[in-house]
Amino acid sequence: MEVELLDIRQHMGGFPPFDMIDDDLLDEVAGQIEVAYFKAGSDILVYDQEIHHLCYIRSGAVEVYRRNGDLYNWLDEGDIFGHFGLMRNNRVRFPVRAMEDTLIYFIPEVLFEKLCESNDNFADFVELERPRLQATIEEQKKNNDMMITRVRKLVSRYPLIVAASTTVQEAAHQLTESQVSAVLVVDSMNDAPRYIYRDSEARPWQVRGILTDSDFRGRVVAKGLPPETPVGEIIGDRLIVIQSDESVYEAMLTMLRNNVHHLPVMHRLSPIGIVHLSDIIRYETNSSFYLVSNIFSQVNAAGMARLAPDVRAAFVSMVDEGADSRMVGSALSTIGRSFTRRLLELAEESLGPPPVAYCFMALGSLARDEQSIVTDQDNALVLADDFDPDEHDAYFAALAGIVSDGLNTCGYPYCKGDIMATNRQWRQPLSVWKQYFNDWLNDPTPERLLNSSIFFDLDAIYGDSLLVEELQELIAEKAAKKPLFLAAMALNALNRTPPLGIFRTFVLEQDGKKNNSINLKRRGIAPMVDLIRVHALACGSRAQNSFDRLDDIDQTQLLAPGVSDNLRHAFEFLSMSRYRHQVIDIKQERPPDNNIEPENVSDSERHHLKDSFQILDYAQKFLRFRFPMPAE
């Protein structure tokens, strides 16, 4: 009698890569495993021993070492090891020791090979260096809101319905009256109707087809048919529909596949509405659009401040609906820019027109289009060179004051480092700004650049954008030729390092120290931004957004193949992880921050965070090597 080892199968089926394996094969694996217990501190695999099993951690935790004894990795429940050895001469490359009392399931080599052969995902998982993060990011991309939102959400009205005997003229008249572009055509019941419409007296009709605006052109006028022609004679015999619980994405695909612009939406057998391609397009661009137009209709800072809950709501729904970090970051940045712009418009209304041309400049995350819901204001003013401090500065000081105070009211607190246009140092004509940048570029020391890296993410928000573009130009042209500057920037980019990962209920540092929470911005996102910036400056990129910068870096040979993709995935995951935890904070009615608490971290998130930190760690090591301090 064959017994399902249900408990074992279900456990393995819950962790990658076994979650991609079908049940029959998983049963076979569960039935063939060997089990062994290892006391904390005992060796599980020693270097160079022969290996003929893939090892799966059922419970406990292990440490993986390099040959030289350095800690390489730690793994716990649901993780696998030994696959590198299996694929390379059946010798253990990385010794493994139990950190806790550990139960290991050993999967025989023949089954390991069978798993690799029968399932590409499994093979990718064990063969590629760090594929699970990538797989997850790609999965999330597909899962944006179009994937999750049901198509019924787009249905705003009941469909217009006419009988097949209606004349085309009458049908056209009804379409015009109702201001819609399509009508469903119903006919008396036949034996096996596919879709059924019940009229107001509950009489059933079969749904025969759809008649759209363009049919009047193509099927009536072009064919020279008279206005009295019954619609039943001109409609096509195929009816493409979508069920109301399908995703918006599926609706879009159905339209593309069948080359139709209208889709009747069915609840089981009955029509509940018609969606048009434009409904889908409008839906996709909807939410932050509304918010931005609302910002511009406000007449004072207090009115704008009242929109703060809407900003949070838009943020929460974007994250919940599966938007990726670029969508969230750019939506929040668009909102941030809109606040700033509207405040400047209002300031100009009250102060009068500016005496000389100026550009209000965003710095840091706003310039990179990577804002989060927790952000302070970083901005500056670049003034035209005919600026005369004695004559004009009072105006711009007042302008900066209005904007800065307004932003503070709207939920963008003052910058603690005083990098704001209200600070006279950062309210200067273009020539002075050029001097600042030339000083940083020509005479760099890590100390001088320590607080200046934020100025290397810069973008125009309002005013004469040429003023800021000249600065972007200057940086892009000169930075790549300044090895000392790049080395100083690189050195500063290494100031903040990632932890090893999150383990059970604590954050495990590289040196084995344990902490209770982690500031994801400081320990993940900011160091990642810093290191991408150094590479971008080194290749003369003008991009500000980190993903755009990586695209530019890809055009060069600065990074080994695959590295920039790893960085993209890690950056995406870290950014989304921060957004998700800010959403948790908001939902639990706590002020959102950049910290994540280990108890709020799911198993898979824990794994992906670890992978992301490791990618960052490697990238930092490479940065140090790539941009060494030139000899004196």
Next chain:
Amino acid sequence: MALFAKAAAPDWPQYLAQRAATARDARLARFFAAGTIAPDTPINEAPLVALDMETTGLDPQRHAIVSIGLVPFTLNRIALAQRRYWVVRPLRPLSDESVAFHHITHADIAQAPIIDAILAELLEALAGRLVVVHFRHIERPFLNTTLQALLGEGIQFPVIDTMSIEARRYRQSIWARFRRWIRRPPVSIRLHNSRMRYGLPAYQGHHALTDALATAELLQAQIARHFPADVPIGSLWR
């Protein structure tokens, strides 16, 4: 050697040899003839087999075996591929309470063979291996009583009892006496609770095969924590 001179353990090699010579049933004779390993064999060299039975109650005279699970193993590896599992039809009818407990239904049992039909396979799987159970007053007495009724001759063999290893550690130690003295409840030595102490995962209990696997893992853990890997089996068997 003092270790296996314990009064509780009979001289198993001698007993098995004697039964091999006198058993009437051929299957039993083969089982006894396979004998057992020498008492001074280190545990990490001994072929073991974890055995678990689900029964309709605790009294071999009144209750019956309904399923048998076993997993051969050594101290280094438990070989699930060699696992065996049988549902058997008891000679007495099944009470409703025990059905609820084991999830083995009347219908399952009605179609199952009586133990006589699987006895050869069962004894072959046990032969030459040292049996490991959790709580030794079930499997051996039930099998003995069943075979007495069926064949007119019983069966005995050495077992390692993981529950009594737990009891010695957690019920008879100074620490356990101290707990009694301060009126703390004794620690549980049931299979599930014992496993928790070694960081072993919680398995779905009350399935003879799962419990056999759970027992095998528990012995690996107990030896790793409390004994040298080469402790002679004669000091552990009962």
